[in-house]
Amino acid sequence: MPPEISLMLHPTFGMLAVLAAVWVFVEVLNAREGSLRRIRLASLGVAALLWLAYVSGGYWYVVHYAADKAVIKAGPWPFAHGFFMEAKEHLFFSLLLLGTYLPMAASDSRLPGDQGVRRLLLTVALLVVLLGLAMEGMGAVISLGVREGLMAR
């Protein structure tokens, strides 16, 4: 796979996962028997999209990132790697596990009546949204770090 493709797929899957998590959040706010199927489907979507983001981004990171890392570190924005990439690659694991857990929590037999289960789902979905948006922002800074590095050559 060309590196540019996996590089574009990673944030695309990530943003779709964020949108699916927003969908879960809104459905849970108004949860009733009729919305259970949508909640469970959207939760599965969050998990699947985050795993796709993990595989596509991970492939690019492990196989192709070394060249970009060298450009960033030699350029005027070394913090794009030193802080943003280093933090992003490890914070992503929290996001992946939250996304993996979401469909499990959505499969709880106590839904839709149990307030505690709804609170749990809202918490996990909100964390996925916030962490997902943070990942997108950090990815943008990393891309700018590469561009700044190339422009400085």
Add this chain to the structure above:
Amino acid sequence: MTIPPKYITSFGLSLALVNLFNAALVVLKETDEGVLAGMKAATGHHWVTHGLVLLALFVALGWLLTYLKPARRAGEPSGVAVAVLVSTVLGDMVIAGYFLVAGWLGAAA
């Protein structure tokens, strides 16, 4: 398909524990070259090993915790929500804080 509540609780608490372990493993491998080298040697890349360890731990703890009787609120969905929220915020703050401080010290040095 529905999942029995005991698994929702056990895997939620497992998620909370793995979030904290993630932060601890980041600090450990970044400060101990032996650990980092070992993680690189295991799969060829420390990040791949890191991910595999966390996923294996999440599954193992989630399974094991089903055999424990949860204490007070920890076993209720609201308690699991608090555990997940606090561990995610705390763990992620440790990770971001570590690289912020390490980057600042590196720049200052």
